[in-house]
Amino acid sequence: MTLRLPHLPGLLPFLVPALLTGGGVALPLLYLLLRALEAQPGALQEILLRPKNLVLLGNTLTLLLGVLLLTTLLALPLAFLTTRTDLKGKRFLATLLTLPLAIPGYVGAYVLLAATGPGGFLPLPRLEGYWGALLVLSFITYPYLFLSLRAAFLGLDPSLEEAARTLGLSPFRAFLKATFPQLLPALLSGYLVVGLHALGDFGTVSLLRYETFSYAIYLQYSAAFDRVYAAWLALFLLLLTGGLLLLEGFLLRRLFLARTGKGAGRRARAVRLGALAPWAYLLALLPVLLALLLPLYALVHLASRFPRENLQGLSEAFFHSALAAAPTALLAVGMALPIAYLAVRHPSPASRVLERLAYLGYAVPPLAFALAWVFFSLKSLPFLYGSLPLLVLVLSFHFLAESLGPIRGALHQVPRRLEEAARTLGETPTGAFFRVTFPLLWRGAAAGGALAFIGAVKELPITLLLAPMGYSTLATRVFGYTQEAMFAEAAPFALLIVLLSAAFVGVLLWSERRF
Amino acid sequence: MRRRTILTLIGLTILNLSLAQTQTLTVYSGRGQSLVEPLVKQFERETGIRVQVRYGTDAQILAALQEEGGRSPADVFWGNTSGALGRAAGLGLLRPLGDSLLKTPQAFAPASRSWVPVTLRLRVLAYNPQKFKPEELPPSILDLPRFAREKGLGGRVGWTPTYSSFQDMVAGMIALHGEAKTRAWLEEMKALAPKAYASNPAMLDAIRAGEVDLGSTNHYYVVRFRRAGYQLGMHHFQDGDVGNLALVTGAGILKTSKNLGNATRFLTYLLSPKAQQYFVGNVGEYPLVKGVVTDPNLLPLEEALAKSPRLDFEKLPLEQALRLLRELGIL
Numbered sequence: 001m002t003l004r005l006p007h008l009p010g011l012l013p014f015l016v017p018a019l020l021t022g023g024g025v026a027l028p029l030l031y032l033l034l035r036a037l038e039a040q041p042g043a044l045q046e047i048l049l050r051p052k053n054l055v056l057l058g059n060t061l062t063l064l065l066g067v068l069l070l071t072t073l074l075a076l077p078l079a080f081l082t083t084r085t086d087l088k089g090k091r092f093l094a095t096l097l098t099l100p101l102a103i104p105g106y107v108g109a110y111v112l113l114a115a116t117g118p119g120g121f122l123p124l125p126r127l128e129g130y131w132g133a134l135l136v137l138s139f140i141t142y143p144y145l146f147l148s149l150r151a152a153f154l155g156l157d158p159s160l161e162e163a164a165r166t167l168g169l170s171p172f173r174a175f176l177k178a179t180f181p182q183l184l185p186a187l188l189s190g191y192l193v194v195g196l197h198a199l200g201d202f203g204t205v206s207l208l209r210y211e212t213f214s215y216a217i218y219l220q221y222s223a224a225f226d227r228v229y230a231a232w233l234a235l236f237l238l239l240l241t242g243g244l245l246l247l248e249g250f251l252l253r254r255l256f257l258a259r260t261g262k263g264a265g266r267r268a269r270a271v272r273l274g275a276l277a278p279w280a281y282l283l284a285l286l287p288v289l290l291a292l293l294l295p296l297y298a299l300v301h302l303a304s305r306f307p308r309e310n311l312q313g314l315s316e317a318f319f320h321s322a323l324a325a326a327p328t329a330l331l332a333v334g335m336a337l338p339i340a341y342l343a344v345r346h347p348s349p350a351s352r353v354l355e356r357l358a359y360l361g362y363a364v365p366p367l368a369f370a371l372a373w374v375f376f377s378l379k380s381l382p383f384l385y386g387s388l389p390l391l392v393l394v395l396s397f398h399f400l401a402e403s404l405g406p407i408r409g410a411l412h413q414v415p416r417r418l419e420e421a422a423r424t425l426g427e428t429p430t431g432a433f434f435r436v437t438f439p440l441l442w443r444g445a446a447a448g449g450a451l452a453f454i455g456a457v458k459e460l461p462i463t464l465l466l467a468p469m470g471y472s473t474l475a476t477r478v479f480g481y482t483q484e485a486m487f488a489e490a491a492p493f494a495l496l497i498v499l500l501s502a503a504f505v506g507v508l509l510w511s512e513r514r515f
Numbered sequence: 516m517r518r519r520t521i522l523t524l525i526g527l528t529i530l531n532l533s534l535a536q537t538q539t540l541t542v543y544s545g546r547g548q549s550l551v552e553p554l555v556k557q558f559e560r561e562t563g564i565r566v567q568v569r570y571g572t573d574a575q576i577l578a579a580l581q582e583e584g585g586r587s588p589a590d591v592f593w594g595n596t597s598g599a600l601g602r603a604a605g606l607g608l609l610r611p612l613g614d615s616l617l618k619t620p621q622a623f624a625p626a627s628r629s630w631v632p633v634t635l636r637l638r639v640l641a642y643n644p645q646k647f648k649p650e651e652l653p654p655s656i657l658d659l660p661r662f663a664r665e666k667g668l669g670g671r672v673g674w675t676p677t678y679s680s681f682q683d684m685v686a687g688m689i690a691l692h693g694e695a696k697t698r699a700w701l702e703e704m705k706a707l708a709p710k711a712y713a714s715n716p717a718m719l720d721a722i723r724a725g726e727v728d729l730g731s732t733n734h735y736y737v738v739r740f741r742r743a744g745y746q747l748g749m750h751h752f753q754d755g756d757v758g759n760l761a762l763v764t765g766a767g768i769l770k771t772s773k774n775l776g777n778a779t780r781f782l783t784y785l786l787s788p789k790a791q792q793y794f795v796g797n798v799g800e801y802p803l804v805k806g807v808v809t810d811p812n813l814l815p816l817e818e819a820l821a822k823s824p825r826l827d828f829e830k831l832p833l834e835q836a837l838r839l840l841r842e843l844g845i846l
Contacts, residue, residue, distance in 0.1 A: 207713050371582050378584070378586045472548070
């Protein structure tokens, strides 16, 4: 079923919110164009022809490829080990391995700097520049890929691999030829989120001194107060992200054509690890140690020097963070549902553009995203300016891309025949969706909401500029203290970010259980 | 139903009255929340004016003010750098101030008359006191590369090219000595393979840990490290040297402000001896009014004022400095 005119009235309940959301996400793009076009012709030529642009491009691409490679090396074996083998305690391990999601990138980078080099508490040379950025970004983003691959392994039909084995292939070749292609959609959607993080992150790269596009954009705003050149750099970055989005969409589409339908879902037999089990634990220990225990140790160590009288600010900031992030999670899911539904159930160029647009909004540098909304909201909705609802709305537009993945994945697994049966029994598309589809994908929706929640708790520039006056959240307090290098005072707030997010990591794993 | 309407009306009236009675003021602050919030609270207690503050970096605040345009709710822009304040003045965002305010600080009142200097920080050379004796350090930052070469400090010099005060200093160098000389200095520095740090505390920590031996920084970072019990050397170059460049913080009133009385009170308060004493004691900055007790880590105010070259701090050629830094591949 493609999006044809006769379907339109029934689909309106999906189309209207989807289009509104698309508009909200597209506004910042329009804003960037507006600012970019303010450039003087002479200055523009200098901007576009700067040799530094090529260096930035090269740096950004090498970092992106490195991060994708390293996260694959971590996430693929770990996802396999925690789903398809007889490893003891694999659920507990999976929780530990997902928890690094709760560690903000800037915290990871700071810990790396504090822990290594002369004077650090680890006897290692200080990792800065490319290798430092690669390490930190990979260890904080691999959980996205890990979760995506776990879902794929859990949903895998083992009969294909068994057929390949009966045809005489070795276990490894059978995995490569029969299983691996089935994992590709999960791999690609994981890559998308990891890639967008690697492209857009500036906290980590600026702390570790590695110059990528987003670092250069940040510098333009902060050092030069130059909105115009920053807008151009942001547009370059979006071009790059757009390329990534098109590539993913292209590969995914070809893949869906090649994929065979699933049989009745039978659980795969667990692979016996035997003597290999200790090695598996060792591999799992590496990210747990580096991306979870080390930052936590450093934060607790710093927080122990925290002056006690500030405890009141702590609970207020905690409450404010939760108060902004919880409705953001709900709204982001509400925005992602119609977009995912249209893209999966009514694939057409238009619905695909809408879906890609949601991802592109995520790739707009957050500061530019916030400025765009300062500009537009004062022009059109001045009464909302500086209110919590506006903050929640803008955060949702930004983080809806994180919710999209799990919802899209869950929607793919809901047999469409069920919906069609409901339709033949006289339900409208909306009725069929809410009575049949939604009850089956709500765990996916919960996972999407949890990701948006975790993202919103860590977020900074949008919150700084759009929160109500005097509304301090955990992230703004961490920023306020680290701005003045008061790391001990910042630590308890950072620790609470981790705790608050960690609660939602549980939701992510719980949502993997099937209906 | 009618009763409810009446109650609502009464409620609204009370709300209205209370809004009219509590005076408020909206401040956009590029100064860090952790440093200045106690002072804001003290102002609230003493005047009964409720202050709402949006904290951010100078750049974020300036960008937000520009996007807000004529509808900005802000009354006061409290900036961390004279560059950002000068930029705001240049963009016509700030309202000219009266003599009584502008004449309070001892120095640095801007030509635009649209913001008032509040505190002073100085660029200094931080160094490892076990490596150098104070008297052997160079008299001018222009001599720093030669000094480092003679001492064999290749790879052992730190700098913070992405930090705004460093860029201000490069701009000051261009204003005082011209672009050619500044370019030569930067190239000589580059030849020493300096380690670039994202922040001053990171660089000072590296000096403390023995990773590098010296680096140009802002004085209050050294003061804070010393107050925390770490041994760090602080060297002032000779009077008038650009390596001692003054970095002025300040505040101005926005043209969009409908709250002129309270905004003026706030600015006056920032220049009161009490507030100035707070900046010395809690932040480690120099006061700009007389009658404040200074800290043993700081120079007497007269000496400090003589250290910096006199420049038009609002019109430092920052654009030119940034272009030069980019051209040389440093930024």
